[in-house]
Amino acid sequence: MINIALPKGRLGDKVYSLFSDIGYTCPELLMENRKLVFVNEQAEVRYFLVKPTDVGIYVEHGAADIGVVGKDILLEGEPDVYELLDLKLGRCRFAVAAREGYKEDPSLPLRVATKYPNVARKYYAGLNREISIIKLHGSMELAPLSGLSDVIVDIVETGSTIKENNLRVVADIAPVSARLIANKASYKFKGEEIDRITKELAKRL
Amino acid sequence: MELSTLPWEERLNLGLGRLFEQHGYSKYRMGKFEEYGLYMENKNFLKSAGIITFTDMDGRLMALKPDVTLSIVKNAQPGTVEKLYYMENVYRLAREGHEYREIGQMGLEFIGGEDAQCEAEVLLLALKSLEAISESYVLDVSHMGLVSALLEQFQVPESHQEPMLSALSQKNRHELRQRALAAGLTQQNADRLCGLTALPVDFPQALEKARAAFQSPATAPLFDRLAELYAALAQLGYGSHLRLDFSIVNDLTYYNGLIFQGYVKEVPRAVLAGGRYDNLLHRFGKPQGAIGFALYLDEVGRAFHEHPPYDVDTLLMYETTQPVTLVLKAVEQLAAQGGRVRAACEKPEGLRWRRAVRIADNGELIPVKEEAE
Numbered sequence: 001m002i003n004i005a006l007p008k009g010r011l012g013d014k015v016y017s018l019f020s021d022i023g024y025t026c027p028e029l030l031m032e033n034r035k036l037v038f039v040n041e042q043a044e045v046r047y048f049l050v051k052p053t054d055v056g057i058y059v060e061h062g063a064a065d066i067g068v069v070g071k072d073i074l075l076e077g078e079p080d081v082y083e084l085l086d087l088k089l090g091r092c093r094f095a096v097a098a099r100e101g102y103k104e105d106p107s108l109p110l111r112v113a114t115k116y117p118n119v120a121r122k123y124y125a126g127l128n129r130e131i132s133i134i135k136l137h138g139s140m141e142l143a144p145l146s147g148l149s150d151v152i153v154d155i156v157e158t159g160s161t162i163k164e165n166n167l168r169v170v171a172d173i174a175p176v177s178a179r180l181i182a183n184k185a186s187y188k189f190k191g192e193e194i195d196r197i198t199k200e201l202a203k204r205l
Numbered sequence: 206m207e208l209s210t211l212p213w214e215e216r217l218n219l220g221l222g223r224l225f226e227q228h229g230y231s232k233y234r235m236g237k238f239e240e241y242g243l244y245m246e247n248k249n250f251l252k253s254a255g256i257i258t259f260t261d262m263d264g265r266l267m268a269l270k271p272d273v274t275l276s277i278v279k280n281a282q283p284g285t286v287e288k289l290y291y292m293e294n295v296y297r298l299a300r301e302g303h304e305y306r307e308i309g310q311m312g313l314e315f316i317g318g319e320d321a322q323c324e325a326e327v328l329l330l331a332l333k334s335l336e337a338i339s340e341s342y343v344l345d346v347s348h349m350g351l352v353s354a355l356l357e358q359f360q361v362p363e364s365h366q367e368p369m370l371s372a373l374s375q376k377n378r379h380e381l382r383q384r385a386l387a388a389g390l391t392q393q394n395a396d397r398l399c400g401l402t403a404l405p406v407d408f409p410q411a412l413e414k415a416r417a418a419f420q421s422p423a424t425a426p427l428f429d430r431l432a433e434l435y436a437a438l439a440q441l442g443y444g445s446h447l448r449l450d451f452s453i454v455n456d457l458t459y460y461n462g463l464i465f466q467g468y469v470k471e472v473p474r475a476v477l478a479g480g481r482y483d484n485l486l487h488r489f490g491k492p493q494g495a496i497g498f499a500l501y502l503d504e505v506g507r508a509f510h511e512h513p514p515y516d517v518d519t520l521l522m523y524e525t526t527q528p529v530t531l532v533l534k535a536v537e538q539l540a541a542q543g544g545r546v547r548a549a550c551e552k553p554e555g556l557r558w559r560r561a562v563r564i565a566d567n568g569e570l571i572p573v574k575e576e577a578e
Binding site for chain 2: 081083084086183186191195
């Protein structure tokens, strides 16, 4: 039996169809209901549907053997897991954005609004830039417009939201996409199966 | 003495202590605190920030021990050989970083252990420790010398090393390839490097595959040593539990040779970690080498914690009017049979027992009928 943590939502649905293509079917999962655990004894698979930000935690703690999670969440949470495959789904990037026409004042600490304080802190530490972090939970674009922050560190997909709000990307931090991750101990004891899954998934990308 | 009534964790501690004593290690005891400076100067060795500090009567800044190895190394006499093991509590910030925890740690250190024989012994004890914990266990083995030789062979600039090692430690082929190419490796060398993230499970096969990836002659003796260690341990029946795995990477400032990490099926994280840390001794101005490992027993304790269906095997009911000797004798008799006994005049609330008996005035034990619920 292999336990797989999938992120709830669109990405999870896409990933499930990849897994079902390689034999880990569980038709019940596609039905509209509120269940969070889905088991197919025949295919020897159990799926957990969890909040995307929690996938890494389920896998690190061994509640799930493997899981699929965005690189953004891996970079922010840094769970101690193996990252086995880039599934190339949900591609976007971490970027810094500022108001159109904004000019940075290097004599002051940079005020950075973000949902991802760890990513922002690491990025600016690498540049030796002093910053103060303002943690927000949504509507990031508002922060520089309202004067709450100088810049935002956020995920940018097409850049249209940024443009519509009169912002522009001033630096790219890292590419983001969905990754297959594995618990380290599970990999020692179910390594053959996990390797097979990784290979089969890689073929379908 | 009968030990089977002890909780699993305590039996494990005793068993491991006995194992280490049998191989000539003596128990090292130490105080709960140490001067903070020791940890400050070696904070990368600890890998976890967040040390509990306090000021002593002389104004010195002290710390509750977050680690045992540093104290052992500090106190080792230069040039001597010492075989030590310890069972101590250490104080660290929990992984999620929200609270301090007291963590039971057990480990052994072979100070001055330098030849292949010493390495084989420490690996064997690591394997036997894992065996004492679980039937399904794996010991991943790597060599820091090989990892650094590889970086040298491919002339990886210093600034690219850390991100490459971090990708290697996550078995992250896609990023390892990108970073290798960015560091100036050729396609072919990048492929060769990525091949090291997925070695065969079989140790000799993995060793051959890895040997082919390394071309520098300097690494040949390191591979020979690994092959020699494997052969010795395989002879004793431990071959199938050993894996060659380059994803275990440790700080080169402290570790320089063999490194290893142990897993058991029941625990989601490594329960054992160790290696050769000559560089740490050299930092303390001690010329000898050293090798050792630590076992993280808090994780193990949780996974194997027993939930027995009963608190005691026998509940012995007596009357306050009965002579003390009569009751005491009966208790001793029952305990000698190996079970856990509780004597009481009234049924203790919340206690679960396998059987209840009443003691008659002639010493006879009469089963007590359980009242219908």
